[in-house]
Amino acid sequence: MRQVGFIxxxxxQVMGLAALSAFEFANMALGEEAYGLCVMxxxxxxxxxxxxxxxxxxxxxxxxxxLMVLGELTPRPVSPVLRAYISEAGARAxxxxxxxxxxxxxxxxxxxxxxxxxxxxxxxxxxxxxxPAVRVESDRIFVxxxxxxxxxxxxxxxxxxxxxxxxxxxxALARTVAQRLVVYHRRPGGQSQFSAMLExxxxxxxxxxxxxxxxxxxxxxxxxxxxxxxxSLSPRQFSRVFRDETGQSPAKAVERLRLEAAKxxxxxGRHSLDEVARDTGFxxxxxxxxxxxxxxxxxxxxxxxxxxxxxxxxSPERASALMS
Numbered sequence: 001m002r003q004v005g006f007i008x009x010x011x012x013q014v015m016g017l018a019a020l021s022a023f024e025f026a027n028m029a030l031g032e033e034a035y036g037l038c039v040m041x042x043x044x045x046x047x048x049x050x051x052x053x054x055x056x057x058x059x060x061x062x063x064x065x066x067l068m069v070l071g072e073l074t075p076r077p078v079s080p081v082l083r084a085y086i087s088e089a090g091a092r093a094x095x096x097x098x099x100x101x102x103x104x105x106x107x108x109x110x111x112x113x114x115x116x117x118x119x120x121x122x123x124x125x126x127x128x129x130x131x132p133a134v135r136v137e138s139d140r141i142f143v144x145x146x147x148x149x150x151x152x153x154x155x156x157x158x159x160x161x162x163x164x165x166x167x168x169x170x171x172a173l174a175r176t177v178a179q180r181l182v183v184y185h186r187r188p189g190g191q192s193q194f195s196a197m198l199e200x201x202x203x204x205x206x207x208x209x210x211x212x213x214x215x216x217x218x219x220x221x222x223x224x225x226x227x228x229x230x231x232s233l234s235p236r237q238f239s240r241v242f243r244d245e246t247g248q249s250p251a252k253a254v255e256r257l258r259l260e261a262a263k264x265x266x267x268x269g270r271h272s273l274d275e276v277a278r279d280t281g282f283x284x285x286x287x288x289x290x291x292x293x294x295x296x297x298x299x300x301x302x303x304x305x306x307x308x309x310x311x312x313x314x315s316p317e318r319a320s321a322l323m324s
Contacts, residue, residue, distance in 0.1 A: 004035050005064035007068070007069045008039065009047060010047055012049050013153075015100075015153075015155065016070035016100060019068065019160065021181060022181065023037055024037070026169075039057045040059065040060055042059075043059055045057060063093045066095040069097065074101075075101045083105075083108055100154070104131075114133060115146065116136075117148075118140045118142065118152055119152065155183075206233060214254050222281065254281075258288075258291070273301070
């Protein structure tokens, strides 16, 4: 049995507890107590959430297989007892994870020095400022750097838990758990905390239908006529309504969706540049490169190289070879 310990203190954010259910449903799917769960705090006893709900905890004790540190709405200094425990857990536990602002706790304990990490986007700047030795990536759902994991806030706790389950078993089990939780099967860690769909925020169902159609058919040309048909509007009326609701032209919005999908595929690292360009509708890698330079300020090859180097999976020479 793998022990998973959750650490929380007064002021913890209740949403982080959703990760408990992921391990609970993994046990149900496996038909055995594959995960033993415990909730801990520095001194044990009841711990109060920001909503006033109290959770009974046990004192810090034996180090679990996986230690997950829940975050608070506003990060606070860590007690010496908790800091020492988490610092030692870095060497004693197989995995240590920080949920949301739990990354601040891991950073105070020295576990993130020289590592890549993420946290809730609203606190990413503060994390980088307070802990300059940490490579903060503010736009990722979760990050794994060696045996240390960190996640964004709120619902990202579930994504992190599903990723840990997949790491222990396989994608099939993670998918089954996601289905039982009625959530989208684990969002990849590289996926943005923001999405183009959320940023565009169309007011009408018609424009929303057109964007969904575009996202599901990125390999197609996606002309204004195609999108207008999905929205049941004439091309002229669609272009006017689309710009009025999103502030962008249909072509610009489609390019944003293509870039988002391409960035995710590149970070997954399983596809060549030509495959990414084809599957996201850029047609060829040169057109994709120009779009990346306009929007991100760097070519797609740079993104892939940075990711592989930060994860320590290969030498700079090998990463450079993959850029060609």
